[in-house]
Amino acid sequence: MTDNWYASVSGQNYGPYNLQNLRNMFECGELRPDTMVYHQTIGNWRPANQLSHFADVLPSSNYQPAANNYQPASPYGTPVPPQGIPPYNVKPKKKHGCLKGCLISVLAVVLVIVGLVIFWPDGPRNLELARGKSIEKTSIDQAGGVIDAGEIIISVPEDAFAGKTSFNIKTKEIKEHHFGEAFDPITPVFSIDNNGKRSEDPMTVTIPIDIAADEFAMAFYYNKDGSLEPLPLIYQDSSQIVAATTHFSDIVASKISIEELMALDIDTGFRPGVDDWSFANYGSQISPGGHCAGQSVSMAYYYNELKSEGDPGLHLIFDNNTQQVKTPQFDRDDSLGIRLASVMQEEGDWDGYYWDFLYEQIHKQKYVSDRQMYYAFAYSMHLTGEPQMMGIFVREANPSEEIKLSAGHAIVIYRIAQGTMYVADPNFPGNANLTIPLNGEILGPYVSKTSANKPDRLYNSYSLIGKTAIFDYGMMSGLFSEMDEPTQESKIGNDHFGGTLYEIVVDVDKDGDFVFAKNPELAVFEEDAKNRIKEKLKNHASAPDDWDKQDYMAIQLAAGASNKGHVRIYSGTTELDRKQTQSTGKMVFFIPIRGGVNDIGMAFYDRGIAVIDGVSYNDDNIIHFHRIKVENGEVDLTGTWEGTFQITDAGGLMEYAQWIGEFVAKGIMQGLAPAFGVDMPSDEEISQAVRDSIEVNEEAFEPFPMTVQLSQIDKQNYDAKITITTEVESIYETKAKYKDGKVIYKMVFEDGSAADFTLYLHDNNVLAGEFEIKMGLMQAVTGETYLYR
Secondary structure, three states, X not given: OOOOEEEEEOOEEEEEEOHHHHHHHHHOOOOOOOOEEEOOOOOOOEEHHHOHHHHHHOOHHHOOOOOOOOOOOOOOOOOOOOOOOOOOOOOOOOOEOOOOOOOHHHHOOEEXXXXXXXXXXXXXXXXXXXXXXXXXXXXXXXXXEEEEOOOOEEEEOOOOXXXXXXXXXXXXXXEEEOOOOOOEEOOOEEEEEOOOOOOOOOEEEEEEOOOOOOEEEEEEEEOOOOOEEEOOEEEEOOOEEEEEEOOOOEEEEEEEEHHHHHHOEEEOOOOOOOOOOOOOOOOEOOOOOOOHHHHHHHHHHHHHHHHHHOOOOHHHHOOOOOOOOOOOOOOOOOHHHHHHHHHHHHHOOOOOHHHHHHHHHHHOOOOOOHHHHHHHHHHHHHHHOOOEEEEEEEEEOXXXXXXXXXXXXXXXXXXXXOOEEEEEOOOOOOOOOOEEEEEOOEEOOEEEOOOOOOOOEEEOEEEEOOOOOOOOHHHHHHHHHHOOOOOOOOOOOOOOOOOOOEEEEEEEOOOOOEEEOOOOOEEEEOHHHHHHHHHHHOOOOOOOOOOOOOEEEEEEEOOOOOOOOEEEXXXXXXXXXXXXXXXXXXXXXXXXXXXXXEEEEEEEEEEEEEEEOOEEEEEEEEEEEEEEEEXXXXXXXXXXXXXXXXXXXXXXXXXXXHHHHHHHHHHHHHHHHHHHOOOOOOHHHHHHHHHHOEEOOHHHHOOEEEEEEEEEOOOOEEEEEEEEEOOOXXXXXXXXXXXXXXXXXXXXXXXXXXXXXEEEXXXXXXXXXXXXXXXXXXXXXXXXXXXXX
């Protein structure tokens, strides 16, 4: 919690700063004791003199400790910390010396090899199990059926598998576990092998149990990595648990006292505004009714699987697709994330078998009470430490009629305390004030929508979706790897969405034919080329009347776009125009541009119709968003640029440390294992032990103030003077080159290592991009730099 602090002075927000920088400002009187500050861990904006973080640097009479109550983050729609970095206006005290900590010395990688020998870890074996005992071997064909193994019963629906599928069920007694006191197993581990086949429709698993009236029990997967994962609960009483799944892993049931469960304050660490997507659930071309389930499962996946490995929060990292400058109040340009969520919505068949399954098994029959569902979420989150996905519906009941369900929606529960569930809702990104209370025996009701632009609904029926039980959770690894690709190269959704082909006219050749930009995200215009384009298109039906006073660029859309669709044109986040697309012929759009660098955006939409409660709505369903950097005339970067330098990923250095650690550990163990009377651990166990024993100095990942002074040598080349301030101030001189919208320079440190910077020019006054530091041929460290002129 030492980074990403903000301060508000005279109505202007400044930041992010690391905590020590902010403390320095208060200590030297540059900020008042009552200055409002913000950090995601403290919730709303609060005066510094109410926070213990600044108590020792404020006059004692100014520190006013506040009650230590949990406060969710700033309400949605109220002022929040700025999502760009303004010029660093208050500098810490300067010292002179070397750049302490811009490379390997900052990371302080420490390998604790002694612990590998004397305190050899249990590794992923959180359950110590006896040898397996086979209790059932059988097969199920396409007709489905019931496998009754006595201690566990599996019901397979018709057409769940395309052909004959074998099942081998074993039990393994638990000798010891390392999950803590809250885990109290009441069954052996059931090992179910059906050759890894996933069913088309959910299967049910029934486990006989014997618990007291004041106890609650659930079934969990025991995964190969040693983790627990809840199975969606269908029914539970004192004699049985019924759960759902589409695949099998080891399964075990555990119980807990209800009194203990209700007393727990369970916080997974997930936070809206940090860990949810930055875009709202408006839907898309392939999921016009919304992509809430895909959005929920993917943000839970990112938090559980990627952020834990050191990646920053999801909310900002993919904002504005792959662009360095973020646009948190404008979500149409987050199209890669929207496409990912939409693909997961479609692949998960949320509107198909999962809806039918929930309808028949959980919500329609109401087998699980609201109180039991609260217990299920609390127990799952307590044992796993992970946020859980929830499916919700509007459930209408009439004694003389069939129960009706409508308005399905998916959300994430990330904290439970004192009878309250805290909600991350895809309809309201960043809103940390959403909750579902347990009122007696009733949860909620909870107010939301089927999608962000639809009417409010009162939701009153709830279910635990689970992590891998219903969705193909693993496919998100490939989808997220595509998120790092440039927008036009990413393959997310290409086999689902319609095309968005366009061509940028950058010149006219000697034969009078258009010359198009080779890179669809970059256009560079010279004066002569602009004149040739103007002469070629001056009589076009859509040619602008003021072309003699205003520069324009021309974009041609390929034939094949839908007559129902349209394109919206933006400069930054300001809409300039919108045009309906055509299914025949080639369209030419004329977009006004100013001198220097322009950031032009194009959002492609498809027009659809949604029917809700008999009312028809016109839906503009997004297909994709493309940004085009337009360089119009000569660019001069001369001046002083201020901002931050921040390491974001030391994965390469960690890999190097891992390799060294494994090499040393194996040598030590081969020599000392016999002396200690222990078996030689496996390569996997050594790797895990070394991984666990690597420590990193987290201060290395704080943003440091950085100033770059550029003096132009010629059209493309500059002298650069770079100042970085950590505990000391370090100055470097180098050469910088500007070409095709980006600045490239190398900064060499005292130890001989070097950082290669690639910064992109945005809107003439922002340089934002990345740097990398190599060890030999290996990329050791990467980071981000934001500079403002």
